[in-house]
Amino acid sequence: MGSRNRTDEIDVSQLDERLEREVEKAGVKNCCKILLSDPSELRKLGNFTEDDIELLKRLASSTVLHSEFVTANETTSVYAARWKRISLDCPVINTLLGGGIPSRGITELYGSSGAGKTQICLQLAITVQYPEEHGGLASGCVYICTEDRFPTKRLQQLLPLFPRNRIFDPKKLEKAADRIFVDHIPDVESLNECLSKRLPVLLRNHKIGLIILDSIAALFRSDYTNRQMVQRAKDLRTVGSLLHKLSSTNNMAVVCVNQVTDSLDTNQTLPALGLVWANMVTTKLQVKIANPNGRQFLVVSSPDVPTGSCGYQITQGGIEGL
Ligand SMILES: Nc1ncnc2c1ncn2[C@@H]1O[C@H](COP(=O)(O)OP(=O)(O)OP(=O)(O)O)[C@@H](O)[C@H]1O
Numbered sequence: 001m002g003s004r005n006r007t008d009e010i011d012v013s014q015l016d017e018r019l020e021r022e023v024e025k026a027g028v029k030n031c032c033k034i035l036l037s038d039p040s041e042l043r044k045l046g047n048f049t050e051d052d053i054e055l056l057k058r059l060a061s062s063t064v065l066h067s068e069f070v071t072a073n074e075t076t077s078v079y080a081a082r083w084k085r086i087s088l089d090c091p092v093i094n095t096l097l098g099g100g101i102p103s104r105g106i107t108e109l110y111g112s113s114g115a116g117k118t119q120i121c122l123q124l125a126i127t128v129q130y131p132e133e134h135g136g137l138a139s140g141c142v143y144i145c146t147e148d149r150f151p152t153k154r155l156q157q158l159l160p161l162f163p164r165n166r167i168f169d170p171k172k173l174e175k176a177a178d179r180i181f182v183d184h185i186p187d188v189e190s191l192n193e194c195l196s197k198r199l200p201v202l203l204r205n206h207k208i209g210l211i212i213l214d215s216i217a218a219l220f221r222s223d224y225t226n227r228q229m230v231q232r233a234k235d236l237r238t239v240g241s242l243l244h245k246l247s248s249t250n251n252m253a254v255v256c257v258n259q260v261t262d263s264l265d266t267n268q269t270l271p272a273l274g275l276v277w278a279n280m281v282t283t284k285l286q287v288k289i290a291n292p293n294g295r296q297f298l299v300v301s302s303p304d305v306p307t308g309s310c311g312y313q314i315t316q317g318g319i320e321g322l
Contacts, residue, residue, distance in 0.1 A: 010034065010059045019055070022046045034060040086128045086210060086253055087135025088120070089164045092321025093297055093312065098305040100135055103209065103253040105282025106243050110258035110271040115287040116295060116314050117257045121212045122155055123318045124255060125180045126162050126173065128210040134168050139209030139252070140179035142199065144191070147218040150182045161317040181206070188219050188235050195242040203250055211246060215257035217272040233276045240280030256281070297321065
């Protein structure tokens with residue numbers, strides 16, 4: 001590969017005078033911004049026609065790619081700024097996760113009862129509020145409970161203990177509980193309504209970096225009979241698509257807690273809800289009680305982090321990798 005002469009901005013002199021003026025006025029010269037924005041977003045910024053947008057995208061892509069080879073790492077670096085991670089304020093688990101929970105797609109957290117799924121979610125509901133330089137998104141969290149009531153007492157117990165090691169002024173987390181928006185959802189229909197109607201309104205008024213659904217299995221395991229499996233598959237796909245859309249349009253993380261099911265054929269412990277749901281998940285994490293004294297946190301699959309595991313314990317102060 002020869003030397004690179006890449007620029008982050010399009011060369012506006014290649015556009016006609018009118019479009020050049022519009023681009024200058026709208027301030028959209030950054031290639032990443034042009035490529036990652038959808039046409040409706042660009043139209044909001046300036047007086048662009050469909051042809052203008054097509055032209056701008058072509059110019060941006062040829063500026064970024066030139067005619068040279070581009071490595072996979074370089075391509076993903078375009079997205080790196082957009083796909084962030086939420087730290088768990090635990091160096092061991094953060095290392096395993098490549099920095100934390102990705103703000104991209106659906107992260108499934110599955111494990112048996114008592115393994116610590118809710119404890120991890122509570123911790124994330126706090127750490128997402130950390131400033132970006134300390135691994136958070138400086139944003140609030142939406143916590144959707146489907147089974148048990150929201151564990152307010154446990155949250156109040158954890159809050160004064162964060163940030164760990166006082167890595168920044170704890171005063172910044174003084175109102176953390178107010179930035180956790182809790183909803184209790186009894187059935188699939190209410191979940192759809194929450195995701196498609198209520199949440200978008202909330203997102204317009206509050207900066208939200210994380211949606212937690214605790215748990216997806218509770219709704220889909222109980223609401224359907226064996227004869228309604230086709231409908232269940234359709235409903236799962238609808239919920240999965242809504243969550244993906246929320247994640248990508250708002251650049252936020254989605255964590256879905258799932259229960260487990262034991263496969264008699266393979267003697268394996270698998271996440272509940274079968275293949276339809278499994279195909280909608282981006283990152284799979286498992287927590288398990290390995291023996292009476294030991295718990296294990298596993299990255300089962302991820303698009304950008306190797307599989308791996310570590311031990312962890314649950315203390316008064318939350319989850320800690322070992
Ligand atoms: N204050 C605390 N100090 C130490 N450990 C605690 C504390 N609170 C909870 N735990 C541990 O967390 C475990 C429960 O974790 P959690 O509620 O997250 O499980 P879960 O995986 O969500 O289970 P379920 O699927 O039944 O909801 C308890 O078994 C207990 O060991």
